[in-house]
Amino acid sequence: MISARGLTRDYATRRGVVHAVRGVDLDVAAGEIVALLGPNGAGKTTTLRMLTTLLRPSAGAARIAGCDLVADPTGVRRRIGYVAQHGGSAPDCRVLEDLVLQGRIHGLAKAEARRRAERLAAELDLNGLGGRVGKTLSGGQRRRLDLALGLIHEPRLVFLDEPTTSLDPQSRANLWQHIRRLREERGITVVVTTHYLDEADSLADRVLVVDRGRVVASGSPDELKRALGGDTLLLGVDRVDDAVRCLRALPDVGEVHAGADGVRCRVRDGGTALPTVLRALDAARVPLRSVQMHRPTLDDVFLDLTGRALREAGEAGGTAPTEEADSVA
Numbered sequence: 001m002i003s004a005r006g007l008t009r010d011y012a013t014r015r016g017v018v019h020a021v022r023g024v025d026l027d028v029a030a031g032e033i034v035a036l037l038g039p040n041g042a043g044k045t046t047t048l049r050m051l052t053t054l055l056r057p058s059a060g061a062a063r064i065a066g067c068d069l070v071a072d073p074t075g076v077r078r079r080i081g082y083v084a085q086h087g088g089s090a091p092d093c094r095v096l097e098d099l100v101l102q103g104r105i106h107g108l109a110k111a112e113a114r115r116r117a118e119r120l121a122a123e124l125d126l127n128g129l130g131g132r133v134g135k136t137l138s139g140g141q142r143r144r145l146d147l148a149l150g151l152i153h154e155p156r157l158v159f160l161d162e163p164t165t166s167l168d169p170q171s172r173a174n175l176w177q178h179i180r181r182l183r184e185e186r187g188i189t190v191v192v193t194t195h196y197l198d199e200a201d202s203l204a205d206r207v208l209v210v211d212r213g214r215v216v217a218s219g220s221p222d223e224l225k226r227a228l229g230g231d232t233l234l235l236g237v238d239r240v241d242d243a244v245r246c247l248r249a250l251p252d253v254g255e256v257h258a259g260a261d262g263v264r265c266r267v268r269d270g271g272t273a274l275p276t277v278l279r280a281l282d283a284a285r286v287p288l289r290s291v292q293m294h295r296p297t298l299d300d301v302f303l304d305l306t307g308r309a310l311r312e313a314g315e316a317g318g319t320a321p322t323e324e325a326d327s328v329a
């Protein structure tokens, strides 16, 4: 459904060139749900905007749903759906009218647009809300309407840019369920960007970990975690530097990382390593507030690949867009 090679995008700013995306290769099969996971500024939105023809690549090539991205952008646009980060619903338009209008924009006859609008409203739990204006909907309802708007022309491939940002946990889980159901019932392919680990973990068949404009790993959430092996110990300590020094001196302790929530380290087997770790911290007179042991998460995967925790990476991974830029072709 997608085959992209060497996708690159540079932005020229007054302070120099920002290399937002640096040669991304991407293959997505029909019916897959693929997540681009990375911190703010990693290049996810820029990649998505290139794949949806909204931004011309500085270099690289792609075939999307059978059409060439650069030579046939209209063909690509006809075959895909795109739900932007802040959605596309009109605040003052009634839900059903908004959907019908979107259908008409895609060239559907009025009756067909209405039929599809009603079907999508039913599928996405918007029944009974057809007469309400967009701005009176809850966050979750609005995101479902945004999704419906992106699907009215029945694309086989849909791109969702951070679909659950600013939703509460329940509404997020609800939207994931809807996305999974749409894939099962309609067989659509979904590409989603997110900086939420749990979103990538529970929604995606395959995760592409993106950092500083590059794909640094790709696999199913389980594959990525399994590749890491071993367990993670999370030690709540105040004397972080002493704890890091002490742990780094232990032969069975791998990667040690000081984070906001304490010190994190990787060990082959948590049960075996824990007594040794506790004894060593005690001998070094480092008081311990808490200990947690867990199987690797996608955050551990990101940490292992980049040396930074995803939650802490944020804009450190890129330059904040302080000004609109011209493209560097």
Ligand SMILES: Nc1ncnc2c1ncn2[C@@H]1O[C@H](COP(=O)(O)OP(=O)(O)OP(=O)(O)O)[C@@H](O)[C@H]1O
Pocket: 011, 012, 013, 018, 019, 020, 021, 038, 039, 040, 041, 042, 043, 044, 045, 046, 047, 195, 317, 318, 319, 320, 321, 322, 323, 324, 325
């Ligand atoms: N119009 C622009 N002008 C200059 N730099 C830009 C522009 N748009 C994005 N960038 C820069 O390109 C890099 C990638 O940004 P992008 O928005 O693609 O990241 P992202 O992973 O989607 O982040 P977020 O999760 O915050 O949306 C960042 O360093 C960003 O500051």
